[in-house]
Amino acid sequence: MAEKMQLNEVEVWDGNMSASQALRQAQIDVVAAYPITPSTPVVENYGNFLANGYIDGEFIMVESEHAAMSGCVGAAAAGGRVATATSSQGFALMVEVLYQASGMRLPIVLAVVNRALAAPLNVNGDHSDMYLGRDSGWVQLDAFNSQQAYDLTLMAFRIGEDYNVRLPVMVHQDGFITSHTAQNVNPLSDDEAYEFIGDYKKVNPMLDLAKPVTYGVQTEEDWHFEHKARQHHDLMTKIFGVTQDVFDAFEEKTGRKYNLVEEYFMDDAEVAIVALGSTVETAEMVARKMREEGIKAGIVAPRMIRPWPHEQIKKALSKVKAIACLDRSSPNGALGMLYNEVTASLYQGDNRPIISNYIYGLGGRDFTIEHITDIFKELDANAKEGKLTTPLQQFIGLRGPKLSFY
Amino acid sequence: MLEIRWHSRAGQGAVTGAKGLADVVARTGKYVQAFAFYGSAKRGAPMTAYNRVDEEEILIHEKFMRPDYVLVIDPALVFVADVTAHEKDSTKYIITTHLSKEELIESQPKLKGKEVYIVDCMQISLDTIGRAIPNTPMLGALMKVSGMFDLEYFQNAMKSVLSKFPQKIIDANMAAIERAYNSVK
Numbered sequence: 001m002a003e004k005m006q007l008n009e010v011e012v013w014d015g016n017m018s019a020s021q022a023l024r025q026a027q028i029d030v031v032a033a034y035p036i037t038p039s040t041p042v043v044e045n046y047g048n049f050l051a052n053g054y055i056d057g058e059f060i061m062v063e064s065e066h067a068a069m070s071g072c073v074g075a076a077a078a079g080g081r082v083a084t085a086t087s088s089q090g091f092a093l094m095v096e097v098l099y100q101a102s103g104m105r106l107p108i109v110l111a112v113v114n115r116a117l118a119a120p121l122n123v124n125g126d127h128s129d130m131y132l133g134r135d136s137g138w139v140q141l142d143a144f145n146s147q148q149a150y151d152l153t154l155m156a157f158r159i160g161e162d163y164n165v166r167l168p169v170m171v172h173q174d175g176f177i178t179s180h181t182a183q184n185v186n187p188l189s190d191d192e193a194y195e196f197i198g199d200y201k202k203v204n205p206m207l208d209l210a211k212p213v214t215y216g217v218q219t220e221e222d223w224h225f226e227h228k229a230r231q232h233h234d235l236m237t238k239i240f241g242v243t244q245d246v247f248d249a250f251e252e253k254t255g256r257k258y259n260l261v262e263e264y265f266m267d268d269a270e271v272a273i274v275a276l277g278s279t280v281e282t283a284e285m286v287a288r289k290m291r292e293e294g295i296k297a298g299i300v301a302p303r304m305i306r307p308w309p310h311e312q313i314k315k316a317l318s319k320v321k322a323i324a325c326l327d328r329s330s331p332n333g334a335l336g337m338l339y340n341e342v343t344a345s346l347y348q349g350d351n352r353p354i355i356s357n358y359i360y361g362l363g364g365r366d367f368t369i370e371h372i373t374d375i376f377k378e379l380d381a382n383a384k385e386g387k388l389t390t391p392l393q394q395f396i397g398l399r400g401p402k403l404s405f406y
Numbered sequence: 407m408l409e410i411r412w413h414s415r416a417g418q419g420a421v422t423g424a425k426g427l428a429d430v431v432a433r434t435g436k437y438v439q440a441f442a443f444y445g446s447a448k449r450g451a452p453m454t455a456y457n458r459v460d461e462e463e464i465l466i467h468e469k470f471m472r473p474d475y476v477l478v479i480d481p482a483l484v485f486v487a488d489v490t491a492h493e494k495d496s497t498k499y500i501i502t503t504h505l506s507k508e509e510l511i512e513s514q515p516k517l518k519g520k521e522v523y524i525v526d527c528m529q530i531s532l533d534t535i536g537r538a539i540p541n542t543p544m545l546g547a548l549m550k551v552s553g554m555f556d557l558e559y560f561q562n563a564m565k566s567v568l569s570k571f572p573q574k575i576i577d578a579n580m581a582a583i584e585r586a587y588n589s590v591k
Contacts, residue, residue: 012440014441180442182440182441285466
């Protein structure tokens, strides 16, 4: 029986340690992993806990991320609680198996420490890997700081393993900015955390030899469409309710409130930034300052990226006059993902704000208070003029002459 | 908000020092951040680490800062790194060196007119810990210069931060902190 770890009421943990501790407390049956920067410490810490007697489950070191996710798929199909961690190139190598995991409806938890994709090679944080995963059929949750990385990793097990969901869940955090920044974290005790997640509930386990089942079958034009449609149906109709219930239960236990779409100062905001990751917190700080200067600034931040919380986004932005959608991933020949999603959601509502797109922070480029202040000022001008006063898509924080399109 | 920038070489313990400081400060109910610039750093490469301390939750995630304190824990970095980058009028410098303050400032005019403190963290860590790990002595010097915590409180807090190490190492670090506290000038 694994030893319990004595934790302080306030720990100073970086995002990687927060993810590792949540994985340890979940009493996982199998972790198959292949470490990669900047998520390496998630796996390293986990191995350390195992070696020191804090973990009962299996820890399988494999030869690649493709094998890591394959091991997770096998163990999850066999009927165990399963998790792993990765970043960037490792995430890219996992992609084939990510679709297998979601298609087989296996509730695996994947801690993704977001990092840029090569080439050129870069170990720092942006959202390229997160965006790469968005059609994979996984649930994607996004943490803005270390505390949230801990909380959401715990909650991911309960969400994915819910009988109505049975889908794998990614918990994202920003490489280095979150993963290597130590901050105050209030953890649950080992008992409280495990009690919150609950025992793993097996559904059609392969190791139940009295009831043989098969996973990963072939379906051609006869049934493939129906399987994909069922998965999409569940993503569109079942995940939001289950996730909000888990968020509510977590709030009751810890006092920490989570929403499918987080809103800051949106009650009376006239201009808003839509963003993901650690940028949300810096932007919250800047919004406070802008309000002192008379600009009614707000922030809307999807806590859940997939499935896309269409209704909540529409509601959150139903009153603003100008919006900036901030994408930390190169769209490589299109408008950014957040711009496209937000615009599509708002087009179905009554509000017709001016919406612009900013590409920022690629490969870990620092995104500063000054940048965010400039964006709010441009939004304020858009709101006052009632039309776009800047190009539609702008690169911000880029060296050299200003780059913009449309 | 109090902001601190460390100049170090990878492997000298700036990240551990920054995290140790964050750990001690968090125990007093304040909010903290400790982080570093990495990249593909090799042992010995110049690097920077950072601390933020505030009474309220710290939301800022930009790397940019105008530091209140600059801690230089490798004696050569004051000559080759941009230790005065983004300084304020009130920025205080604590620099590891075997030179006198006059010699140091004369060789580095960028420090002229600045509030500069010197301490020989290298010699102190070699004498007490037996290895060139200048991070804990620097924390001792910071306590003296900043008045953040008194020596005894800080040593006790560091003892619990270092609790996973053998007693011999803890004792050596305590001696290093005390000597730096008393010798920084």
